[in-house]
Amino acid sequence: MIGRALFGRHPHTAQARRSAWLDGLRVVAPALIALAAWGLVTGVAMVKSGLTQWQALGMSMLMFAGSAQLAALPLIAADAPVWVVLLTAAVVNLRFVIFSAGLYPYFRDLPLGKRMALGYFTGDVSFALAVSRWSTQSPPQQGSSERTWFYAGICCGTWTVWQISSAAGIFLGGGIPGTWGLDFVAILALVALVLPMIAGPPAIAGALVASVVAVLAAATPLKLGLVIAVIAGISAAVAADILLERLRRQ
Amino acid sequence: MSSTEIWLSIVAMTIITLATRTVMLVFGDRIPLPERVQHALRFAPVCALTALIAPELLTEQGAWAISLANAKLVGGAIAVAVMLATRSMMATMGIGMAAYLALRHFG
Numbered sequence: 142m143i144g145r146a147l148f149g150r151h152p153h154t155a156q157a158r159r160s161a162w163l164d165g166l167r168v169v170a171p172a173l174i175a176l177a178a179w180g181l182v183t184g185v186a187m188v189k190s191g192l193t194q195w196q197a198l199g200m201s202m203l204m205f206a207g208s209a210q211l212a213a214l215p216l217i218a219a220d221a222p223v224w225v226v227l228l229t230a231a232v233v234n235l236r237f238v239i240f241s242a243g244l245y246p247y248f249r250d251l252p253l254g255k256r257m258a259l260g261y262f263t264g265d266v267s268f269a270l271a272v273s274r275w276s277t278q279s280p281p282q283q284g285s286s287e288r289t290w291f292y293a294g295i296c297c298g299t300w301t302v303w304q305i306s307s308a309a310g311i312f313l314g315g316g317i318p319g320t321w322g323l324d325f326v327a328i329l330a331l332v333a334l335v336l337p338m339i340a341g342p343p344a345i346a347g348a349l350v351a352s353v354v355a356v357l358a359a360a361t362p363l364k365l366g367l368v369i370a371v372i373a374g375i376s377a378a379v380a381a382d383i384l385l386e387r388l389r390r391q
Numbered sequence: 392m393s394s395t396e397i398w399l400s401i402v403a404m405t406i407i408t409l410a411t412r413t414v415m416l417v418f419g420d421r422i423p424l425p426e427r428v429q430h431a432l433r434f435a436p437v438c439a440l441t442a443l444i445a446p447e448l449l450t451e452q453g454a455w456a457i458s459l460a461n462a463k464l465v466g467g468a469i470a471v472a473v474m475l476a477t478r479s480m481m482a483t484m485g486i487g488m489a490a491y492l493a494l495r496h497f498g
Contacts, residue, residue: 171480196397203405213404220392223400230404234411236439241415242424243432249419260413265443269436276433325463325491326484328447329470333483335440336474344437351438352445359446360453367442374438379431 154286161287165294168274172266173298175330177306178323183207184310190214194311201307205300206264209233235368240268247275247288259289262296266334270295273338342385347378466491 148155148162180201187197187210204210209230216226240263248256271292339348351374358366392400415422424432448467450456459465470487477483 174480174484192397193394196394196401199398200401200404203401204408206408209404209408213400217392217397217400223392223396223403226400227403227407231407231411234408237408237411238414239432239435239439241412242419242428243435245415245419245424246429248416253417256416257409257413260416261409263412265439269440272433273436322488322492322495325447325466326488328444328463329467329484329487330480331440331444332467332470332487333474333480335437335444336471337478338437338440344434347434347438348441351442352449355442355445356449356455359450366446367439370442370445371435371438374442375431375434378434378438379427 157287158290161290162294162297165291165296166298167294168270168291169266169295169298172270172330172334173302175327175334176266176299176302178327178330179207180303180306181310182324182327183210184307184312185314186211186214186310187307188311188314190218192217197311198308201311202304204230205262205303206230206234207303232365233367235365236265236371237263239368239371243268243272247271247285247292250285251289255289259292259296262300264299267292267295267299269334269338343378343382346381347374350374350377462491462494465494 148158184197184201187200188194192200192214200210212229212233213226216229241260244259244263248259251259271288275288335348339345351370354373355366355370358369360366361369415424444467448461448464451461451463457464466487469490470483473486474480474483
């Protein structure tokens with residue numbers, strides 16, 4: 142019953158959609174540990190910075206954006222003007238503009254509502270997993286329905302785990318000591334996630350430059366350093382790519 | 392902030408977040424991206440993730456901290472080695488975390 146409501150009536154398309162959706166869930170599964178650790182940390186941080194449990198839950202359910210939430214919290218706690226809080230959230234989320242541009246070629250044929258829905262669920266992990274997989278495949282003309290359902294599977298995993306772990310952090314908050322180093326678990330999970338993606342000289346160049354620039358620009362206000370680092374990294378990767386291409390032709 | 396102000400901020404931040412996540416998905420037809428830019432965006436995942444990780448491992452209190460006394464760097468380096476050797480996410484996180492905690496408590 143639920144399956145029919147979710148994947149459609151026609152057995153053949155429903156089968157294809159379901160297997161693409163499950164494939165997405167399978168791909169995202171290992172990364173969910175990182176998200177769970179992060180969600181827990183964010184949940185605890187929200188109640189510890191003075192939000193009520195309901196405000197914290199609302200923030201997590203509506204925004205679904207860990208780094209923007211974490212950036213806004215100290216400002217809310219310090220009674221900063223509302224426009225400063227909003228500006229901070231906007232700047233911290235600037236990398237999502239790059240992500241939405243990256244996703245566009247794969248979802249361009251979908252109706253507006255679906256494009257917006259898929260955009261809403263996009264985060265660092267879902268974007269990275271999906272695009273790093275698709276960019277090694279042929280151009281996105283065919284199988285766009287499969288791509289959509291694959292992405293939906295990834296996003297189901299990330300959203301659900303994020304909300305459950307955030308809620309756990311919110312309601313158990315006080316009982317979790319800060320010395321557990323949960324935030325480091327999330328970083329290690331990201332390390333495991335990104336390493337297989339760093340394949341080939343252009344990706345290596347991009348990773349190196351993004352790392353160095355991110356550290357150098359870490360003191361930039363509003364986490365702008367992150368955006369600068371991403372742009373610098375992409376530029377370096379493209380430069381390396383062009384250079385390799387020229388060398389190969391000679 | 393009053394409760395109303397906090398709720399207003401949360402709703403406004405939700406709208407802002409949604410706008411950044413959907414802007415190019417919605418206006419992609421009207422803001423055509425050159426082929427070269429679309430091609431370049433395939434490197435975005437690697438760059439975004441490494442840019443998130445690097446400051447966590449390589450700095451302490453906002454300054455470069457490349458030394459064996461930096462428990463996060465040592466734990467991270469060990470995690471990289473474990474991942475390259477085993478391709479196992481659980482082993483990577485387990486061993487990296489154990490190294491980090493050991494160094495922090497006994498280092």
